Amino acid sequence: MATTIHAATLLRHGSDGGPVAGWAVVVSGDRIAAVGPVDDVLGAHPGARVRRWAGTLGPGRVHPGPLPPAATPRERVHALFRLGVTAVLAAQIDEPGLRAVVERSDVAVLADTRPVTLAPGGRADLAVLTDDGRCVATVVAGRLVHRRA
The missing domain is CATH 2.30.40.10 (Urease, subunit C, domain 1)
Known part of the structure; x- marks a missing residue:
């Protein structure tokens, strides 16, 4: 490792x-x-x-709202990375394709915001x-x- x-x-x-x-x-x-x-x-x-x-x-950063708009789910997740985001709220990941990209990218999915x-x-x-x-x-x-x- x-x-x-x-x-x-x-x-x-x-x-x-x-x-x-x-x-x-x-x-x-x-x-x-x-x-x-x-x-x-x-x-x-x-x-x-x-x-x-x-x-x-x-x-x-934890992204508290909807993910930025983009042409594809992958681009939406990469837009978060450009903001320093490493976690999103579960309520904002409501599309199957987006959920798959979030999981593949190892972005943390949280029930709510919390101090890190x-x-x-x-x-x-x-x-x-x-x-x-x-x-x-x-x-x-x-x-x-x-x-x-």
Whole structure:
């Protein structure tokens, strides 16, 4: 199982917490293996791939409403990835074709919104956002699914 360290300018542990500098998230498979100071996680995982991002790394976003319109269900899901979304509400996934794409893409389907935190053992759903809220990268269940060029 490949290990990846995601380090960004700032790291926000939860939906409501303030960001801290110099921290990173270690991802192994689809789970968070560790969250800690960059130097500590680099030392503990010397063979890991390291991805450095400009922006604030934090939990992926939960999309509270209907998915963006697009020509195909796949394009609708990819539109979410460009927003840093890693979870949707079950009530919004009412078409069989859309549900199939959501499941194949490993997007989390939630009954309702809830606070999300980055913690060891948790699902590796991450987003890196710029100061103005644009998404730089989205990681769903440990896989990099969007990276802004």
